[in-house]
Amino acid sequence: MGAKMRLTAAERGVEVLEAAVQAFGASGYEGTKTDEIARLAGVSQPYVIRLFGTKQQLFLAAVQSVCDRIEQIFREAAEESPELRTLGHNYERLLAEPELLLVLLHGFSASRDPAIGDAVRERFGRIYSLVRELTGASPTEAREFLATGMLLTVMSAMQVIGPDAASLPWAEELTSTLGDTK
Amino acid sequence: MGAKMRLTAAERGVEVLEAAVQAFGASGYEGTKTDEIARLAGVSQPYVIRLFGTKQQLFLAAVQSVCDRIEQIFREAAEESPELRTLGHNYERLLAEPELLLVLLHGFSASRDPAIGDAVRERFGRIYSLVRELTGASPTEAREFLATGMLLTVMSAMQVIGPDAASLPWAEELTSTLGDTK
DNA sequence: CCTAGTTGTAATTCACTGATAACAAGTTCG
DNA sequence: CGAACTTGTTATCAGTGAATTACAACTAGG
Numbered sequence: 001m002g003a004k005m006r007l008t009a010a011e012r013g014v015e016v017l018e019a020a021v022q023a024f025g026a027s028g029y030e031g032t033k034t035d036e037i038a039r040l041a042g043v044s045q046p047y048v049i050r051l052f053g054t055k056q057q058l059f060l061a062a063v064q065s066v067c068d069r070i071e072q073i074f075r076e077a078a079e080e081s082p083e084l085r086t087l088g089h090n091y092e093r094l095l096a097e098p099e100l101l102l103v104l105l106h107g108f109s110a111s112r113d114p115a116i117g118d119a120v121r122e123r124f125g126r127i128y129s130l131v132r133e134l135t136g137a138s139p140t141e142a143r144e145f146l147a148t149g150m151l152l153t154v155m156s157a158m159q160v161i162g163p164d165a166a167s168l169p170w171a172e173e174l175t176s177t178l179g180d181t182k
Numbered sequence: 183m184g185a186k187m188r189l190t191a192a193e194r195g196v197e198v199l200e201a202a203v204q205a206f207g208a209s210g211y212e213g214t215k216t217d218e219i220a221r222l223a224g225v226s227q228p229y230v231i232r233l234f235g236t237k238q239q240l241f242l243a244a245v246q247s248v249c250d251r252i253e254q255i256f257r258e259a260a261e262e263s264p265e266l267r268t269l270g271h272n273y274e275r276l277l278a279e280p281e282l283l284l285v286l287l288h289g290f291s292a293s294r295d296p297a298i299g300d301a302v303r304e305r306f307g308r309i310y311s312l313v314r315e316l317t318g319a320s321p322t323e324a325r326e327f328l329a330t331g332m333l334l335t336v337m338s339a340m341q342v343i344g345p346d347a348a349s350l351p352w353a354e355e356l357t358s359t360l361g362d363t364k
Numbered sequence: 365c366c367t368a369g370t371t372g373t374a375a376t377t378c379a380c381t382g383a384t385a386a387c388a389a390g391t392t393c394g
Numbered sequence: 395c396g397a398a399c400t401t402g403t404t405a406t407c408a409g410t411g412a413a414t415t416a417c418a419a420c421t422a423g424g
Binding site: 105139146 | 211287290291299321322342348350356358
């Protein structure tokens with residue numbers, strides 16, 4: 001394990017942010033304690049606050065971070081082949097880092113907080129536009145693509161898909177259809 | 183307004199449960215304070231706890247309640263015409279009571295709590311089965327139907343559709359495609 | 365080497381929140 | 395009526411969790 005050495009504030013900030021993404025993804029905005037993030041990052045709770053100001057600002061940073069990563073994954077997938085089908089195939093890559101979609105989901109759930117709502121609306125709109133730009137998909141096709149993503153997201157939150165999934169018949173039946181088109 | 187008269191515990195429980203559905207739908211499980219539910223229901227906070235035991239049990243009751251209502255809406259829609267298209271058309275009816283899908287969403291988000299996770303998995307699986315039974319839809323069709331529902335749910339949470347929606351171009355473009363099939 | 369700035373923690377605060385206890389008022393029924 | 399039960403409140407508690415302050419330890423540059 002890394003010896004606990006001194007880092008610059010910027011470097012430590014990155015580590016704390018990564019811990020925050022994991023923690024918020026698992027427990028949501030209200031459900032995650034800053035102390036838990038601190039323990040994950042291996043620093044004291046007050047230092048987490050000092051680095052990011054408030055818990056809300058840390059959550060916003062986490063949302064921005066996961067959205068950047070999601071966009072990056074879509075761009076990489078589109079580079080291989082700029083078709084929706086390819087992007088869809090790459091949901092696997094998103095589900096390999098479940099915290100990405102989960103943080104986003106918890107952002108939706110916390111949208112009543114005006115600052116969080118603004119951020120989430122802006123980023124989700126941007127993802128919609130990006131999908132269309134990258135693939136040339138029609139609004140309808142992009143809608144179906146995002147809808148599938150949202151279903152996978154909530155199933156991931158329910159823990160019926162992903163690493164710690166209890167295997168349920170209906171969940172497997174549902175995911176087995178992911179390649180099909182009606 | 184109704185004079186504050188004495189009711190039986192069962193009757194008052196119904197009122198508190200309705201208030202809880204509204205409050206949990208708006209602010210989520212962790213984000214909702216029992217005191218807020220109490221004020222909405224017009225009773226004292228300790229009485230809310232006495233009627234339902236714990237906040238968690240009250241949330242579980244709210245989840246059960248909204249799932250019952252969702253199933254009821256699907257059944258009614260299927261009675262008119264047992265086709266997926268009809269059911270889809272009736273998302274309007276679900277969106278007319280936004281708290282239904284929002285409570286469910288917050289249930290997904292709170293699924294790490296084992297009791298909540300169990301309830302949510304069970305009810306969502308049941309809704310999937312119900313949709314297939316009522317309409318004879320294939321797994322793929324049912325998946326697309328539920329995926330659309332999840333997209334609408336998160337858009338409702340983001341407040342880009344529904345009563346208090348700030349109108350955003352991408353959101354309107356997206357919802358305008360709801361009738362279309364690829 | 366020593367002063368100024370930076371990284372980090374321990375101790376503490378302060379508001380909040382779910383839950384309990386004690387009690388008051390109304391109702392039911394023999 | 396009046397004892398037993400039910401409905402509901404007020405007062406309070408114990409725990410928690412975000413945020414502040416004060417301080418310690420390390421580092422760099424003149």
